[in-house]
Amino acid sequence: MRTSQAAVAKAPTVVAETPPGLRMLSPSGVGPATYAYTCGIEAAGRTEGACGHWRLLTRDGGQWYIPEALGDYETDGQGSDTAPLAISPDGLRIAYFQASDGQLVVRELASGAITPMRYAFTWDIAQKVRAPSLDFLGRGAWLVISNLTLDDEKEGESEVLARVATGQTREAGPEVIDVDDTGTRVTTEVSTDAGVGLQSTGGPLRHITARQLHDPRTLSGFIAQDGVAFVLAARNIAACGNEVSPDKLVTVDVRTGKNLSVVTPKLPGDVTQGWGIGWLSPREVLVGVIRRRPDDTTVRDTFALDIMTGAARQTGRFDEAGIRVHDTRLVPGGDVVVGGYLGTTPYRAVREKVVPVKQGGCE
Numbered sequence: 001m002r003t004s005q006a007a008v009a010k011a012p013t014v015v016a017e018t019p020p021g022l023r024m025l026s027p028s029g030v031g032p033a034t035y036a037y038t039c040g041i042e043a044a045g046r047t048e049g050a051c052g053h054w055r056l057l058t059r060d061g062g063q064w065y066i067p068e069a070l071g072d073y074e075t076d077g078q079g080s081d082t083a084p085l086a087i088s089p090d091g092l093r094i095a096y097f098q099a100s101d102g103q104l105v106v107r108e109l110a111s112g113a114i115t116p117m118r119y120a121f122t123w124d125i126a127q128k129v130r131a132p133s134l135d136f137l138g139r140g141a142w143l144v145i146s147n148l149t150l151d152d153e154k155e156g157e158s159e160v161l162a163r164v165a166t167g168q169t170r171e172a173g174p175e176v177i178d179v180d181d182t183g184t185r186v187t188t189e190v191s192t193d194a195g196v197g198l199q200s201t202g203g204p205l206r207h208i209t210a211r212q213l214h215d216p217r218t219l220s221g222f223i224a225q226d227g228v229a230f231v232l233a234a235r236n237i238a239a240c241g242n243e244v245s246p247d248k249l250v251t252v253d254v255r256t257g258k259n260l261s262v263v264t265p266k267l268p269g270d271v272t273q274g275w276g277i278g279w280l281s282p283r284e285v286l287v288g289v290i291r292r293r294p295d296d297t298t299v300r301d302t303f304a305l306d307i308m309t310g311a312a313r314q315t316g317r318f319d320e321a322g323i324r325v326h327d328t329r330l331v332p333g334g335d336v337v338v339g340g341y342l343g344t345t346p347y348r349a350v351r352e353k354v355v356p357v358k359q360g361g362c363e
Helices: none
Strands: 033-037 054-058 063-066 072-074 080-082 085-087 093-097 103-108 114-120 133-137 142-148 158-163 169-172 176-179 186-192 195-200 223-225 228-234 246-253 259-263 271-279 284-292 298-306 312-318 336-338
Touching: 033 085, 033 312, 085 133, 085 336, 093 133, 103 142, 114 158, 114 169, 133 176, 142 176, 158 176, 223 271, 228 271, 246 271, 246 284, 312 336
Parallel strands: 176 223
Antiparallel strands: 033 054, 033 336, 054 063, 072 080, 085 093, 093 103, 103 114, 133 142, 142 158, 158 169, 176 186, 186 195, 223 228, 228 246, 246 259, 271 284, 284 298, 298 312
16 A cells, blocks of 8 residues: 655645635535536636635535645646546545545545545655546445556556545556455456456456447446446547547446447437446446537536437536536536436436537548
8 A cells, every 4th residue: 555754735725715606515414416526727727726626516406615625736836737536426425635635535425424545645646647536436335546656666557446434445457447345356447459358356358349339449448337347439539539429338247248238329419429427227327428519619418328228318417507506617628527326316408409410430
């Protein structure tokens, strides 16, 4: 496990006042979270003060400001980045690095109880790597901290797994996509010259194929739970420009590598990009998308997809109108985190004009 006595990565300017329309996160009694976001870059080209911290939205309509969570930070006096925040699938917990000391903690929103994880995001780490990613895995019993160098003498990407209930951590290889509740089976995604494969503890590498894909090179980014993994495969690789709209929804058995289903997601024609978020049930998964509107603006929506039919239903939208954010410093383009998607009330989507995007390729 990594330990360090170095100072925390330099946090944004501390401000005494809470941004208009928001409240300081209550010590307890907070409802399940659904979204977290940062301001993005303001018109002046700088993100500082209150705008440098995370905001939290809850299922009951609460809008909170979290200055104790490290948001934007400086790396060398000139560069900057944003430390991550994660929301559990049920929305009852959030995980973040404390702005005061860089300690990774998990906070129960209802009780306010804080469990420290045996890991800290400190200045020496911030000087050497990009901001880590932070995600709850599976049903939320484990956290994965990605893109961190665990050993000062070792180069490359590594990951740390943290057990939410106890704070204990362990080193892991890169690209962990699932851990069972006991921690005995860890599933990783492995990229090789032959393509993408999945490997669970003690088992062989299972290469994944799906002949129906427009471009097999996009088969990566699996999300697993209970021995099944899914990926929303893009139409083309990123090198083809912006033609990365979703092509197929693929589910596989992580133990055998065999396809369980390959379907075309019935998403709106104006979706330009999509990615997996988590499992809603054994039959449905949650995905995030970016849609290009007729006025050439974009919005971020979430959809539930049926893994057997591809049927889609909109579950949310993140923009000023869709979530009714009374935050004068909200600027589209900031970091957005989705969580609390288990047990949410149905979303009422309005009928909209859809202008399909033109599809291309670079074969």
